[in-house]
Amino acid sequence: MSQGYKFYAAxxxxxxxxxxxxxxxxxxxxxLRSEAIWLQLAxxxxxxxADREKARREKEAKPHGWPL
Structure with a gap:
C-alpha cells in the first residue's frame, strides 16, 4: 500500500x-527543503x-452492462 496524506503531513x-x-x-x-518536499508529497x-474516490463513485453510478 502506498503512503497516504497523513504519513507525508506528519x-x-x-x-x-x-x-x-x-x-x-x-x-x-x-x-526546510525536506518540509517542502513532504508537503508536496502530501x-x-x-x-x-480524491481522484480514486471520484472514479469509484462514477463506476458505481454507471448502469451495469455499459462499457467502461
Missing amino acids: RAVEAKAEAAEATLENVRLRA DHARKVE
Whole structure:
C-alpha cells in the first residue's frame, strides 16, 4: 500500500520542527527543503485519493452492462 496524506503531513511537521531546533544554517535549510518536499508529497497523495474516490463513485453510478 502506498503512503497516504497523513504519513507525508506528519513527516512535514517533523521536518519543520527539526528546522526550528537547528543551530547550524545548513541543517536548518536541509530541514526546510525536506518540509517542502513532504508537503508536496502530501498534496499529491490527497489528490490521488480524491481522484480514486471520484472514479469509484462514477463506476458505481454507471448502469451495469455499459462499457467502461
